[in-house]
Amino acid sequence: MELQFLGIGILTWILFLPIAGLIIILLIPGDKLKAIRITATAITGIQVILAAVIFRHFDRAIEGINSIEGFQFVEKYRWITVEAVPWFGRIEINYFLGIDGLSVLMVILTALIGFIGAISSWTIKKQVKGYFALYMLLVTGMMGVFVALDFFLFFIFWEVMLLPMYFLIGIWGGPRREYAAIKFFLYTFVGGILMMLVMLALYFSVAVPDPETGEMYHTFNILHMMNPAYYVEGSILAGVDTTWRYVAWMALFINFAIKIPLFPFHTWLPDAHVEAPTPISVILAGVLLKLGTYGLLRISFPIFPDATMYFMIFMAVLGMISIIYGAFCALAQDDFKKLIAYSSISHMGIVVIGIAALNTQGMVGGVLQMFNHGIITAVLFLMVGVVYDRTGKRGLYDFGGLANQMPKYTGIAMIGLFAALGLPGLNGFVSELFSFLGAFEAYRWIAIVSVFGIIITAGYILWTLQRVFLGNTPEHLTSLKDLTTREMVCFVPLIILIILLGVYPAPAIELMNTSLSYLTQIVTVPAY
């Protein structure tokens, strides 16, 4: 599937548009706030349109995962080639982009959340130019991870994303922003280093013949890494079920678990969420966390199917602990954002038990949960942002009786909260259902214990509703205004998606079904 504008592939467009936006923003004088904001919004808006085009033209029947023929909108060019380096051979790094059923939903999510985040960033008052410039860079970084098929490229985007995030939290954040930003950066960076080591190990283990000369050369191509035939005899990661393969899997897992975040690597998340400005929280919870589970599915699972099978229960147990533990911790919070942060941990646990089930319904549930959770937490963080902008507070006990004061806001917040609670008819339910169905087939007791997490979830969500929205409106809140048009513009598309995917999830499931069942197959029925 090829789709080009002006001779440039659509993925390059969607990937580098924000970089173009970054340049434009840098050229606009810093005091023209409106121009900067409109540019950023327009650029992310175009991304959403491109994502819609991708959704429209995406072929649902192609498998993807481990063959280049299976990928769509592929762009592959030599990027860095160094010939005949001593003891190193030929270095070849490709500019290799493509999407399959696994990544298409994530690309759409990134475009959408990027757009919503840009609109909600209009409330940022401090150093607007710098903010939007970094924001654009962040969007490119995230998009890049989802479309890159060359490990080196993947790694670059992975790290590119870190930097703007660090500054966005560290400069535009709350009172403890520096602590939070550094914590976030170090946590993720440690993971990044582990991933880099594995990347190099894989690089030296995999060699493919040049199609023209027949010369063997090392490669960063992720697809080649999935093929056991390409592993050099005697290299560190060759073979099946070797200690080194387990170690490599574990190193990758720690990296991804930090991003997800999975118990016990999760403590950066509450701090980062609490301190980050609203749109950045939205991006963080909406897209960034998905990179972890996406990485597991794109890299760990197909490259190390043996180790994945070996560690499957381990992963599921961590997922289960995250579900229960996150829910309990959420119940104990009195800061609105912290509560949502812990609920994210709990909900991402559901993704993990879904994908660790290694069956089609679990995988579909897990990836759908990634998408749904992205939308739901975006709504929840925007929701906190609304009252935070108006009152400067976000303690759960600082509010009450908003249902009378802000009826539109309450209606939207209720839909968001109930979707997080997993109410049928809203999208959270569908993905939780499939994740649990998958998990239950693979390991009954873990799934049964996890189900009790949903009771606790109901507990903290209803309690939040009660504390913030119900009851009498206290004196100091009686001047609050209901949602503005701009805020409605942020909320409405997300709410529509929540309801649409809750009532009829088939379009989203069709997108990924083929790829995910194929992925399940290549992990559980290995090629060797």
Next chain:
Amino acid sequence: MEQSMLHLSLLILFIPLAGFLILVFFGKKLPRQGDWLGTSLIGITLLMALYMLISKISSMSTETLTYSASWVILRNSSFGATSIDLGFMIDNLTVVMLVVVMLVSFLVHLFSIGYMKGDARYSRYFAYLGLFTFSMTGIVLTHNLLMMYIFWELVGVSSYLLIGFWYEKKSATNAASKAFIVNRIGDAGMFIGIMILFIHFSTFTFEPIFSGLAAGDLPFQSTAWLTAAGILIFCGAVGKSAQFPLHVWLPDAMEGPTPVSALIHAATMVAAGVYLIARMFPMLTAEALIVIAYIGAITALIAATIALTQYDIKKVLAYSTISQLGFMVMALGLGAFAAGFMHLVTHAAFKAGLFLGAGSVIFAMHNALHKKNDHHTDAQDIRNMGGLKSRMPVTYWTFLIFTLAIAGVPLTSGFLSKDEILAGTLAFSSLNGHYLLPIIAFTVAGMTAFYMFRLFILTFHGNHADESRISGLMESPLTMTIPLLILAGLSTFVFYSFNPLGASGGWFFSAIERPASMIPEALQPASAEIFNQAVKALHTPALILSVLIAGAGIFGAVWVYEWKKSSADVISQNFGALYKGAFNKWYFDEMYQYVFVGGTFILTKILRWFDEKIIDGIVNGAATLSERFSVMNRWFDENIIDGLVNFTAWFMGILGFVLRRLQTGKIQHYLAFVVLGVLVFYFIFV
């Protein structure tokens, strides 16, 4: 016929939803805030449901119509595609239940027009009623477990919204949250049960699951898992139908508006649990059914004892609801399928009537007290009532009929169904030897008669304690009394069976048959034929016994409260601890509060501490450790490494200080050096 049934059921399902959407978005702009819209839409669906009932029942068949549509198709590379279907299943059970739901919903809509008049969120109230009706219809119509679960949760939400309708009151929001969470506990069990079935059969639809079971294909090839699945799905019913030990939410749910209590917490939603058991009946093993029967019996007993002692008119009715639901659940557990289901229907009519009657009383009391500017007297406490008979004649007479029906006096609908259940318990014990069940059942029947007449007499008879307080009391308006009259009519026997002393010959029993058990023979309960024979044999003794017991209960109540032959206070003192226990609802709330809620909170505190201090402590500890190490490093760097560097620089400085003397700035000196240098080189090298 089939097509028209499908179209009708689709309309019945979606018309209330449309009403909900219209009222939520435009309710305030409509004339009269749209109450007529919600009411008339439900009226239309009621007519449709009645048409379906009549055409289905008159065809005298017990056939099942099903309609399916694919919701999601899950393609799997290894074993093909699994289609997850949504759809309807229309049999006699469905149409009867549909009419019950629509009828009560319609009457409650009508009643609410008077009752909720002037409320700040009047249109929102009708919107929520529409949402509830939609969700309840979904439960009734579904042909699969997934939709059952979906609508199960949706009725939970509508119940949440309606219990917490007056959300300014803390007690209302507490009750709403409690109801939802307690229900969620049951739902979690139900969800696991559904998962067991889906994972094994790859479908949620009843029919293939049952036929799979009939073919001997048990979940995970184990009878234990089959029983477990049955009991777990029953957990959903335990939550929704307020069975022991999850019954605690229902009395609190009375915080909602009274018509809502009539609709949701008496007639329809709480009966959904019973409906679920009826739907799942073919897959329940004998063991699971015994568990169900005992849970029902225990619930009936506990709730009846509590109802004896309460003073809040709605609380008494709430506990009597729990008790009657226990009766239904017990009946289904015994295998008295039609009797249990019939009790659901008759109970829906008279209990809705009781609640609406209570609503009428509370409404009148409230208005009367309001006129006197009395805001302290509790309008729901029966000790503040009495002597309302003459002031509210319609309410009085209809309430009497409902009370007679629930007490099980012949000629009422309640007698028919209760009598069949009691006969069922006798039959069951004669077959299986569970003698505890009939004893509990008859005791509860007597208690029911007693506490209902206690309520009735204290409310309407006698003299009012303070006549001036209720001097302005008036009968409720027509929109409120008409529903009462209709329900009172429906509480007589004629609508269910032309024989006032036995239901077994009526249309109901011929239309509703116990479905055949689909599980291996060894696991089945006693077959319907054997059971029905035993019931027939024991029907007359059960009839006599039940009339006697009801009479005794009524007589006791009249003796104590009407004739005041013995003092209620003295009796309660004689019972001492038992009375205190029942009055305090056997301390379930306190225990749950202490053990579960308190336990959860302590656990959350501990986990939060663990998260912040231990896990984050490790993270921060690692950070501090690296920081300390870096301080050491810094010292080393500054003093040793940099010291070497600085020493070099210092040395060079000294050297330069010496050598600078050569730099005189005089060009001739330099030239002299050059010449000297040349000479030196000359002498050295030449």
Next chain:
Amino acid sequence: MENELIQWLSQPGLTHYLMIGALLFCIGITLVLTRRNVIMILMGIELILNSVNLNFIAFSRFSVITLDGHLTALFLIILAAAEAAVALAIVLNIYNRFKTIDIDEISLLKG
């Protein structure tokens, strides 16, 4: 002895020219090293250059017949002229700046 000297003087050869050249060079060096007036130093430099010229021509005259030496001398004369021009310009500038051409007064580079 006397005869030898007269004879040596009467038969001029390479050595004579070199002697003269060395003498000129020494005078030039002495001038450069001892005079304090910049102009005088420049004249010393001219003397050094001319002594070199003399050597070139002498070597050219008394070795294999080529014109290399002559050519180099010619170049040197031109170079000397250029050098003198530049140097005089520098001197003028120095005078403008320091109001003196005494080389001892100009010691900005003293360490």
